[in-house]
Amino acid sequence: DAGVIQSPRHEVTEMGQEVTLRCKPISGHDYLFWYRQTMMRGLELLIYFNNNVPIDDSGMPEDRFSAKMPNASFSTLKIQPSEPRDSAVYFCASSLGRGGAGELFFGEGSRLTVL
Amino acid sequence: ILNVEQSPQSLHVQEGDSTNFTCSFPSSNFYALHWYRWETAKSPEALFVMTLNGDEKKKGRISATLNTKEGYSYLYIKGSQPEDSATYLCAFINRQAGTALIFGKGTTLSVSS
Numbered sequence: 001d002a003g004v005i006q007s008p009r010h011e012v013t014e015m016g017q018e019v020t021l022r023c024k025p026i027s028g029h030d031y032l033f034w035y036r037q038t039m040m041r042g043l044e045l046l047i048y049f050n051n052n053v054p055i056d057d058s059g060m061p062e063d064r065f066s067a068k069m070p071n072a073s074f075s076t077l078k079i080q081p082s083e084p085r086d087s088a089v090y091f092c093a094s095s096l097g098r099g100g101a102g103e104l105f106f107g108e109g110s111r112l113t114v115l
Numbered sequence: 116i117l118n119v120e121q122s123p124q125s126l127h128v129q130e131g132d133s134t135n136f137t138c139s140f141p142s143s144n145f146y147a148l149h150w151y152r153w154e155t156a157k158s159p160e161a162l163f164v165m166t167l168n169g170d171e172k173k174k175g176r177i178s179a180t181l182n183t184k185e186g187y188s189y190l191y192i193k194g195s196q197p198e199d200s201a202t203y204l205c206a207f208i209n210r211q212a213g214t215a216l217i218f219g220k221g222t223t224l225s226v227s228s
Contacts, residue, residue, distance in 0.1 A: 044218075
């Protein structure tokens, strides 16, 4: 299996622009998580899905952030409009079963820089 | 707010030293505790998933213990090697509906040869 695939790996954009990050989970995994990593806060859970349904989005910073999972093999995290404080590495991870407590498999991350 | 605390924040040891780190978490409604290893420029990789009080897991020179009643887990590395240099993250999940893995900020280990 190719593992969790994220794109783009790097994104540099200007404040106010829309940013879309993409994730393909491991085939057969039923949980998908979006995390944001910053120096100040470490790995911060943004949202997670179970069988394509959003379960907990309480970590999404504000209305500028949205996430979708239209099918079992694809998810997006969108920031509109982007701000410099959104600069971070965004990780997608997937897992199988165990009520969401299964081992997480992480993608390589998308490094976002907002100028 | 569910917090996971890890200590120390960073640690520097010599090759061959044995070391251990602590992860503290809320003990109520415990469901599972994970340890991950995160090497620079890579993604976190799972070391252990632990669910039962008293659990002990081992993988090579690395082992972990779990005390769910008092809310802590220890990670031990025996005979540290330079390739053990990484950030070690713990994460926990409790039984409340709608929660997922909450990560600590990690312990960064540096091993000198």
